[in-house]
Every structure is written in C-alpha cells, then in structure tokens.
Amino acid sequence: MTLELRDVGWSVGFKKIVQDVSLRVEPGEFLGLIGPNGSGKTSLMSVLAGLRPPTIGTALLDGQPMKRVGRRTLAGRIGFVEQQADTIDRITVREAVSLGRTPYLSLLSPWSAGDDAIVADALDRVAMGDMADRMWQTLSGGEKQRVHIARALAQQPDFLLLDEPTNHLDIRHQLGLLELVHSLPLTVVAALHDLNHAAQFCDRIAMMDGGRLIAIGTPTEILTVDNLHRVFGVNADIEHGLDGRCHIRYRVGVDVSVADKKDRVA
Amino acid sequence: MIGLRTSAVLSALVLLTLALAFAATIGETSIPVKTVFDTIANHLWNAGHAVDPIDAGIIWNYRLSRAVVAASCGAALALSGAVLQALLRNSLADPYLLGISAGASTGAVSVAILGVGAGMLGLSLGAFIGSVVAFAFVALLSLQAGRGTGAIILAGIAGAQLFNAVTSFIVTKSASAEEARGIMFWLLGNLSGVRWPDAGLALPITLLGLIVCLWHARALDAFTFGRDSAASLGVPVRRVYVILIGVSALMTAVMVSIVGSIGFVGLVIPHAARLFVGTRHGLLLPLSAVIGALFLVGADVVSRVIVPGQVLPIGVITALIGAPSFALILCHGRVLR
Numbered sequence: 001m002t003l004e005l006r007d008v009g010w011s012v013g014f015k016k017i018v019q020d021v022s023l024r025v026e027p028g029e030f031l032g033l034i035g036p037n038g039s040g041k042t043s044l045m046s047v048l049a050g051l052r053p054p055t056i057g058t059a060l061l062d063g064q065p066m067k068r069v070g071r072r073t074l075a076g077r078i079g080f081v082e083q084q085a086d087t088i089d090r091i092t093v094r095e096a097v098s099l100g101r102t103p104y105l106s107l108l109s110p111w112s113a114g115d116d117a118i119v120a121d122a123l124d125r126v127a128m129g130d131m132a133d134r135m136w137q138t139l140s141g142g143e144k145q146r147v148h149i150a151r152a153l154a155q156q157p158d159f160l161l162l163d164e165p166t167n168h169l170d171i172r173h174q175l176g177l178l179e180l181v182h183s184l185p186l187t188v189v190a191a192l193h194d195l196n197h198a199a200q201f202c203d204r205i206a207m208m209d210g211g212r213l214i215a216i217g218t219p220t221e222i223l224t225v226d227n228l229h230r231v232f233g234v235n236a237d238i239e240h241g242l243d244g245r246c247h248i249r250y251r252v253g254v255d256v257s258v259a260d261k262k263d264r265v266a
Numbered sequence: 267m268i269g270l271r272t273s274a275v276l277s278a279l280v281l282l283t284l285a286l287a288f289a290a291t292i293g294e295t296s297i298p299v300k301t302v303f304d305t306i307a308n309h310l311w312n313a314g315h316a317v318d319p320i321d322a323g324i325i326w327n328y329r330l331s332r333a334v335v336a337a338s339c340g341a342a343l344a345l346s347g348a349v350l351q352a353l354l355r356n357s358l359a360d361p362y363l364l365g366i367s368a369g370a371s372t373g374a375v376s377v378a379i380l381g382v383g384a385g386m387l388g389l390s391l392g393a394f395i396g397s398v399v400a401f402a403f404v405a406l407l408s409l410q411a412g413r414g415t416g417a418i419i420l421a422g423i424a425g426a427q428l429f430n431a432v433t434s435f436i437v438t439k440s441a442s443a444e445e446a447r448g449i450m451f452w453l454l455g456n457l458s459g460v461r462w463p464d465a466g467l468a469l470p471i472t473l474l475g476l477i478v479c480l481w482h483a484r485a486l487d488a489f490t491f492g493r494d495s496a497a498s499l500g501v502p503v504r505r506v507y508v509i510l511i512g513v514s515a516l517m518t519a520v521m522v523s524i525v526g527s528i529g530f531v532g533l534v535i536p537h538a539a540r541l542f543v544g545t546r547h548g549l550l551l552p553l554s555a556v557i558g559a560l561f562l563v564g565a566d567v568v569s570r571v572i573v574p575g576q577v578l579p580i581g582v583i584t585a586l587i588g589a590p591s592f593a594l595i596l597c598h599g600r601v602l603r
Binding site: 046049050051071072073074075076078079080082085086087088089090091095096099100102103105148155 | 355357484485487488490491492494495497498499500501502540544545546
C-alpha cells in the first residue's frame with residue numbers, strides 16, 4: 001500500500017517540468033501538494049497517477065515500478081480526478097460513474113449486478129444517490145466534481161489523487177468537497193491552490209517550486225512566514241489555533257516589492 | 267438482457283435483408299419481390315425456382331451486388347465516423363478528416379489522367395494507394411505537431427487541402443473535358459460500375475471493422491472525459507488510438523477506392539444514432555452501422571430513379587436528403603432534451 005517516486009524527472013522536449021522529486025505517500029494520510037502556478041503540480045500528479053511515465057527516475061506502486069504493473073491493475077489501485085474534466089456527450093450521472101468499472105470489465109467478466117451495487121454505493125458516498133438519472137450537462141460545478149470522485153471511488157482504489165479539485169467552486173462547495181474527501185477511508189494526494197485549505201485538511205504538505213520538491217512535512221513545518229515569502233512571494237502572518245492547525249493571514253499593500261521582484265526573476 | 271440483445275440483432279438483420287431485397291426490385295424495370303427472393307435462393311442454395319433469366323441477371327449481377335456494396339459502405343463510413351468522433355473528442359470528426367478521400371482522388375486522377383502505372387493499376391487500386399499515402403502524411407504530420415487531439419484534426423485539414431489542390435492541378439492541366447466530367451462523377455461517389463468482386467472486398471472489410479470496433483466499445487466509452495481520463499481508467503490509450511484509427515482509415519480507404527467519396531454519412535449518421543440510443547458505444551456502434559447501411563442503400567435507390575434515364579452521383583443524394591433530415595432530427599432532439 002505504498003506510492004513512491006524516486007529521483008523522478010519529467011520533461012517535454014528539452015524543457016524540464018519536474019526535476020529530482022523523491023516522495024513517499026504514507027498509507028492513510030492526506031497529502032497536500034502546494035506551489036505557485038507553473039511549479040509542476042499537475043505534471044507531478046499525472047506522474048504519480050501513472051498517466052505519464054517519468055523521463056528519469058522511477059514511480060513505484062507497492063515497491064514495483066509502475067510500468068511493470070500494467071494499466072488495468074494500476075487503474076484498480078489509483079483513482080485520479082483531473083482538473084475540470086468535462087464532456088459534450090449526453091450521459092447521465094450514473095453512466096459517468098459506471099465508467100469507473102472499466103478496469104474490471106472484459107468479455108469474460110461483463111457488467112453484473114455487483115457492478116450496479118458498487119456504482120450505487122459510490123454515488124451514495126458523495127451524496128449524489130438521488131441525482132443518478134440527471135444529465136451531466138445539468139449539473140453544477142460542485143456536483144460534477146463530486147461525480148468525478150464517485151467515478152474514482154467506483155474504481156475501488158487504495159489511493160485517490162485529485163488535481164486542484166476545488167477550482168471554480170464557490171466557498172461552500174470547496175469546503176464541502178474537501179470535507180467529503182477527508183472523510184473517505186483512503187490515502188489521498190491532492191494538489192491544492194488554497195493554502196488555508198491545505199492547512200486545514202492535510203496531514204502533510206509537499207511544497208513545489210520551479211519543478212522541484214523543496215520541502216515536505218506537517219502543515220506547521222511547511223507553512224511558515226519565510227516559506228510563503230520565498231516560494232509564493234507573499235507576506236503573511238501565521239496564526240496557530242488551539243486545535244493545532246495553523247491559519248494564514250495575508251498582508252497586502254505592505255511590501256509589494258518582493259512579489260514584483262519574484263515576477264521579474266521568473 | 268441476452269434475449270433483448272439477440273432480438274435486436276435479429277431485427278436489424280431482417281431489416282437489412284428487406285432493404286437489400288427492396289433495393290433490388292427498383293430500377294428501370296421494376297421486378298417483383300418474389301422474383302428477387304427466388305433469384306437469391308437459386309444462387310445461394312440452387313433452389314431451382316423458375317425465374318426469367320434476364321430478370322435474374324439484372325437482380326443478381328447488377329442490383330444486388332450494388333446494394334450490398336452500398337450497405338457495406340454506409341456501415342463502414344458511419345462506424346469510422348462514430349469511432350473518430352469518440353477518440354478525437356470532436357463532433358465534427360469524420361472519416362474524410364484523415365485526408366483519405368482527398369488522397370484517393372489524387373491517386374485516382376494520377377492513374378486515370380496522368381497514366382501512372384502504365385495501365386497496370388486500376389482506378390480503384392490507384393485510389394487506394396493514394397488514400398494510404400495521404401493518411402500516412404496526415405498521421406506523420408500530427409505526430410510531429412504534438413500529442414493533443416487537435417493536432418490530428420489540423421493535420422487532416424492540411425493534408426486534405428494539399429491533396430485536393432494536387433487533384434485540381436492535375437485535372438485542370440491535363441484532363442480533357444470528357445475525362446474531367448468522369449472524374450467529377452467519381453469524386454461525388456458512384457456505384458454504377460460495382461459488381462460482386464467489389465462486394466467481396468467491401469463486405470468482409472466492414473464486418474472486420476465492426477468486430478474490431480465493438481471489441482473496443484468500452485475503451486471508447488472511457489474516452490468520454492478525454493484522453494487522460496481514459497488512461498486513468500486503465501485504457502492503453504496509444505494502442506487503442508493506433509488500432510481504431512488504423513481500422514477506420516482502412517475501411518474508408520477501401521470504400522473510397524470502390525465507390526469514390528460519399529460525403530455526409532460518416533459525419534451525420536453517428537449523431538443521428540446518438541439521438542436514439544445515447545453515447546454508450548456498445549449500442550451506438552452497431553446502430554450507426556445499421557442506420558448507415560440502410561441510409562446508403564436508400565440513397566442509391568433514389569439516385570437511380572429520381573431522374574429518369576440518368577444516374578445521379580450518390581454523394582449528391584446523401585447530402586440532399588441527409589442535410590435536411592439531419593436538421594429535423596437535430597431540432598427534434600433539442601426538444602426532447
């Protein structure tokens with residue numbers, strides 16, 4: 001039950017998008033991946049999900065290189081929710097979730113009542129059970145994202161990987177979605193945009209900058225005034241709550257020169 | 267469920283047989299349906315029915331072979347269209363997008379007008395070689411251009427433009443007025459010269475294509491949310507691309523080399539089928555094939571009888587009937603939604 005990257009790099013042509021990343025996802029944890037735009041979060045997520053083979057280094061599932069594990073087996077172990085995957089096809093919610101059974105179906109093991117039950121259960125777990133017959137196009141952004149998670153759950157994975165799952169959702173749905181994911185008995189890796197969400201929900205946070213993994217640890221270790229300044233180019237105060245969670249308060253209009261300088265360097 | 271599926275397949279086969287028989291009754295001389303079935307029985311299992319030999323000849327050698335090719339062609343083009351629309355995530359994708367028909371016409375005019383192959387190559391073989399060359403060009407260009415699904419569409423447009431320009435160049439530079447007219451007729455689709463050997467090629471290729479596509483029906487479903495989503499569902503994306511685009515290209519190239527380019531079927535029939543059964547490919551692919559076959563058999567009948575004493579290019583009919591009826595289906599479908 002481990003997911004691991006060893007000295008992984010991923011390039012497009014000669015451009016190195018991800019470099020020298022070593023990372024081990026611990027069973028049962030909620031690992032957050034943070035970093036500024038273009039820091040390689042999405043690329044790292046797709047390497048971790050086994051969608052892109054690393055250019056150098058190895059991605060391992062249970063200590064075995066992913067390229068030797070096989071696509072179907074991988075799909076039965078790792079559920080992946082992309083950023084904003086949409087379709088123009090006219091499908092129902094149930095049909096969209098049924099796609100999650102693809103890795104288990106073949107001519108010899110066709111669709112069965114068991115698959116129906118798994119799909120229904122996945123829908124219930126994201127509280128979309130009574131919307132199973134709705135058309136995909138009629139759903140709101142938050143509902144679509146929950147259906148994607150149900151589709152991933154129908155794969156019956158051990159790992160759930162989410163790439164910025166709360167993008168374009170309003171705040172209530174952002175929190176609702178993260179609470180839902182947090183409540184699932186799965187190992188979760190999520191690329192997150194909002195640092196306070198990362199602070200609130202993650203057991204550990206991995207911070208990326210310029211394609212490299214520059215720090216990994218508990219939220220209080222990672223979300224420091226210094227790190228936020230250096231990596232994100234923002235000034236902030238960190239408050240520590242009684243629950244042990246930290247909270248970030250951004251300071252604007254105080255010292256903009258740091259952010260400017262960082263932009264110019266990039 | 268099995269019973270339902272079997273009865274659906276059976277009724278489709280019965281419908282197709284009736285359409286073929288019906289197509290064989292209609293023409294310059296109309297022949298009763300009974301004579302058609304008697305003739306078929308005579309040929310298939312020597313039933314020994316008494317049939318007028320001239321009628322039998324017209325039915326067997328002329329009309330039936332033609333109807334079988336029309337049905338195969340319609341099914342193959344519709345299948346290719348459905349597969350390409352699913353893989354490329356683009357509702358405007360159709361088999362001719364791969365540059366195949368443009369390449370086929372270049373190949374055909376090279377043989378017919380420039381005399382490439384010095385009489386060794388027939389028009390059909392020339393068209394087939396041309397379409398394979400054009401498809402290879404488009405495939406290479408799209409691989410060079412990048413991995414996105416947009417790349418192959420743009421490459422296809424570039425390839426089609428290029429080969430169409432070459433065709434026009436050859437026709438205007440070298441063809442006599444008579445030759446140019448013949449080529450135009452062929453470019454719009456023409457079933458006139460079709461005989462049994464053509465059917466013997468078209469039918470097996472179509473059946474092969476149907477089986478390969480049905481085999482991949484679930485993989486095609488998995489492309490609903492795009493390529494990465496399919497990969498995360500365990501679909502070997504690259505292999506499926508190569509196999510299915512290859513099969514579509516093969517089917518289209520064979521059909522175009524036999525009957526010329528018949529527009530509209532590959533683009534529109536899958537959309538019509540989707541309005542009936544939705545987007546699950548286990549249903550969509552066979553239904554597209556059946557509708558495509560029926561549509562083209564019907565269009566061929568119309569092309570033979572609409573202007574007395576003259577045969578219209580079938581491509582004209584498919585567009586003339588197809589476009590308005592598709593518009594109707596589209597509007598109706600909107601209401602249903």
